[in-house]
Structures are given as structure tokens and as C-alpha cells.
Amino acid sequence: MSTHRYTRDQMAARVAQDIQEGAYVNLGIGLPTKVANYLPTDREVFLHSENGLLGMGPAPAEGEEDEDLINAGKQPVTLLTGGAFFHHADSFAMMRGGHLDVCVLGAFQVSAKGDLANWHTGAPDAIPAVGGAMDLALGAKQVFVMMEHQTKTGESKIVAECSYPLTGVACVNRIYTDMAVLDVTKDGLRVLEMAPGLTFEELQAATGAPLLKG
Amino acid sequence: MIDKTFESLERAVADIHDGATVMIGGFGNAGMPSALIDALIAQGAKELTIVNNNAGNGETGLAALLKAKRVRKIICSFPRQTDSHHFDALYRAGEIELELTPQGNLAERIRAAGAGIGGFFTPTGYGTLLAEGKETRLINGRQYVLESPIHADFALIKALKGDRWGNLVYRKTARNFGPIMAMAAKVTIAQVQDVVALGELDPEVIVTPGIFVQRVVKESA
Numbered sequence: 001m002s003t004h005r006y007t008r009d010q011m012a013a014r015v016a017q018d019i020q021e022g023a024y025v026n027l028g029i030g031l032p033t034k035v036a037n038y039l040p041t042d043r044e045v046f047l048h049s050e051n052g053l054l055g056m057g058p059a060p061a062e063g064e065e066d067e068d069l070i071n072a073g074k075q076p077v078t079l080l081t082g083g084a085f086f087h088h089a090d091s092f093a094m095m096r097g098g099h100l101d102v103c104v105l106g107a108f109q110v111s112a113k114g115d116l117a118n119w120h121t122g123a124p125d126a127i128p129a130v131g132g133a134m135d136l137a138l139g140a141k142q143v144f145v146m147m148e149h150q151t152k153t154g155e156s157k158i159v160a161e162c163s164y165p166l167t168g169v170a171c172v173n174r175i176y177t178d179m180a181v182l183d184v185t186k187d188g189l190r191v192l193e194m195a196p197g198l199t200f201e202e203l204q205a206a207t208g209a210p211l212l213k214g
Numbered sequence: 215m216i217d218k219t220f221e222s223l224e225r226a227v228a229d230i231h232d233g234a235t236v237m238i239g240g241f242g243n244a245g246m247p248s249a250l251i252d253a254l255i256a257q258g259a260k261e262l263t264i265v266n267n268n269a270g271n272g273e274t275g276l277a278a279l280l281k282a283k284r285v286r287k288i289i290c291s292f293p294r295q296t297d298s299h300h301f302d303a304l305y306r307a308g309e310i311e312l313e314l315t316p317q318g319n320l321a322e323r324i325r326a327a328g329a330g331i332g333g334f335f336t337p338t339g340y341g342t343l344l345a346e347g348k349e350t351r352l353i354n355g356r357q358y359v360l361e362s363p364i365h366a367d368f369a370l371i372k373a374l375k376g377d378r379w380g381n382l383v384y385r386k387t388a389r390n391f392g393p394i395m396a397m398a399a400k401v402t403i404a405q406v407q408d409v410v411a412l413g414e415l416d417p418e419v420i421v422t423p424g425i426f427v428q429r430v431v432k433e434s435a
Contacts (some may be wrong), residue, residue: 051244053386066386125292127306
């Protein structure tokens, strides 16, 4: 199989391209937080954090951290000029009420129908923790997933049916992986882009659900 | 003259009874009313049901209350973290009950209690393990799950400033669950950095009006 892959930074830059001026955006914990580094500086985008802020800025300089100003991952952040604070019910009304334009989430698995599994492996000894994952899965006009195409052991994370417990049903619109960009459509998964050098057949062989050519 | 301020943390939490449901504000350590929790640990109430987003971090605040084995049940969205070892140990030993709820449902269930709502249909969680056994309904082509309000006997919250009528303002993302927990509890106890004179808080920027707050106590009291 081909070794042509997007790097994690290339994936983040690719997602950032699809975020428009004026968009209200929530970036999930983990890989999606990298997207913030690639938003064009001439584009005003409002970053939302579930714990009650809009207009989230980058990490503070060392020594400037404020324990009352954190993000969903509980890391210190800053507030941009014009940013705002609000309580938790309002913060989740922004999601559930469809006010956010885009959210970008990591995933364990995405199905061909756009089902998302990203909160729990289902392992019997695991302590379950869901946080805002289920709210975010439904909480934006467009839900983007950003993940490696395959697990470390080479299994496809894009599947016909999720085997892990679901976070949301038919909620994902677009998938960005290290191999391709895919749209979830009513006909199935449509390939928008592939990593340079990769063939459709190679991509299909690495994917656990049927793909449609762009 | 109405004066909701208490001169000591100890007096402010004195009547929290065994078996009480206690909401505790905070998202991680931001907004965690640690001075009130320390007073509650010293007071000794046990068999508590705690409502918080998390299940304690490190050794202080809610983690210390768990470590002291005062909690029978916790209702939260995200118990497991790198530093939630006190919760993890109790959970694995079967010594604490966990009711896991998606974070937005947690917030709305708290808000609903405070707003007198008997239940609500939410799309969050539909088709997942966390909606199993719950009533669902198709509304305008979308599937929803019935969720119930969460009421509490007491809420312990942290604010930046409060006055003798119980009006509160918060600081940055430490606001989080404070305003809605204040609405949902029979008795809300606010730990504040400063008690200010009536009129000093601009009425246009008061976040929690005093009707939702029964006790105000300085965090250093």
C-alpha cells in the first residue's frame, strides 16, 4: 500500500481552508485544536469553547496564565478583544440551538451514514466520560471529523457500521483524514480529495465502507 | 434589613444534612468553590449526592470531598481525567454511583429545575447508550429524548463579588455552572472574593440576581 499521507499539520491546514470569514466554530479536544494555528490571520472567525466563551484566543505567554480563563481541555487560553463570557446553559444552547456554523471533532469511528463514535471504547473496565461530545455531534450546522484514516494496527476508522458506542446518529457531514477528504452524502461517502500519489483503489482498499468517486 | 452575608464559611454550610443533593459549581478547578467544600468536609455531612461537571481533580476541592468518602452518588458529564484518581478508585471499588449525562443535558436539566420545567425533549444523546430506556419523540422530523430536571437541596458556587442582597458577578470562565445551579437549589451558598456594598454592582451587569442566592460568604472568612 502507498505511504502517501497528509501530515497532521496538513490536515489542520486543509480543515482551516473550509472555515469561512465570520463563522462561529468549536474545535474539539485533541487534533482539532491544531486547526486554530492555520486560520488565515486576515479572516475573522469566532472560536467557541463549551465552558463559556466566544472569541477564544491563543495560549497565553508563559507566566500570563489565568486559572479562571481556560478552554474545554482545561488549558489556559486568552480572550480576543470583543470576546464574551456566558454560563453553561447558554453555551450549550449555542450548540443545540444550531447557532454554531462548524464544529471539528476527533473520532474513533465514522460510519458510511455519518454515525459518529468518539466518546467511549465500550471496554468493560473503562470509566465512561462523555463531556460535551454528544452535544457537539449535533450542535453545529456542519460537523467535520478530523482523524487518522486507520488505527495504529491498520484497521479502517471509516466503517459500514460503528462497533464502538455511538456519540450521535447520522451527524457527520465531512471527514478529513491523513489519506483523503470525504463528504457524507445520502448516496454514501464521496471522495473530494486524496493525498498526493494515492490512487482511488488504494484508498478504497484502506477504507471499511464503499467510496464514490468525486 | 436583609443581609444574606454570613461571617464564616463554617456557619454558611452548617445545615447541610446527610443524604443531601448538593450542586457544586466549576469546570475543572475554574469556578470550583474550594473554601465552601473545605468547610463541608469539616462539617462532616455524608451520603451526599453531588452534581458537578467533573468528579474532582488532584487533591483539593471536590476530589478532597470524594477522598473523605462523603459522596454516595455523583451526577456529572466527565468524571475520568488524568488527575481524577480519587473518583477512579471509588468507582472501581463500587463505592460510588455514577449518573453520566451529556454536558449540555446536564446544564439544561439544572436550568430546567430552576425554571420550573417538568422535563424537556432534547436531540442530544438520541440513539446512544445514554438515552437507553428513555422516552423518545419524533418532532418535526427530528428525534428527541425526554430528559428530567435536576433539583438540589444546596448549591455551592463561586463568584467574584456579591452584595448583601445576594446579587453576584463572576470572573471569566469561572462563571460556567454558577448561575444555573443558583437557580436550581433550595439554598444557594455563594463563596465570593469580595462582599461589596449594595449599589456597587452595576445593575446592568449583575449576572445572578439575588433572588437565586440565599447566602453570601467571603472565601477568606
